[in-house]
Amino acid sequence: MNKWVLISLAMAGSAALLLGAFGFQHLGGLLPCKMCLWQRWPHGAAVIIGIAALGLRMAPLAWLGALAAGTTGAIGAYHAGVEWGFWPGPASCSGGGLDMGGMTGADLLSMNAPSGLVMCDEVVWSLMGLSMAGWNALASFALMALWIAAARR
Structure with missing residues (x-):
């Protein structure tokens, strides 16, 4: 391949x-956690880089x-x-999540508290024992190999 x-x-x-990822979120109703969102940015950069390289x-x-691709793979x-x-x-999205010990009674009763908080250490979907993050890592490292093969030609 060239x-x-x-x-x-x-x-x-x-x-x-x-x-x-957007399909799982918007069609499947699976909200992303903070680290899921981190994994999206390098994919967006890879698309822009590809458009620039081709153009x-x-x-x-x-x-x-x-x-x-390697960055999103490492994050995954x-x-x-x-x-x-x-x-x-x-600490903000795994383990105990929000530190409720440091919150006042008013904070706990506030209607402005975050809703839909997704914890980074909970698997919301998996296939063959791998979560979306694990599949993203595997796919991203495969894409990195394609990028490297292209760069070496």
């Missing part, structure tokens, strides 16, 4: 993963695409590890 086909496939892969015919941009692997309890996640 480098332009590889870049197109890698870019389309990130776009598909983003569309899948400008600048194959060296594929290295940036590989960096974006970290997130999956948090879900499996291998290591702690961000």
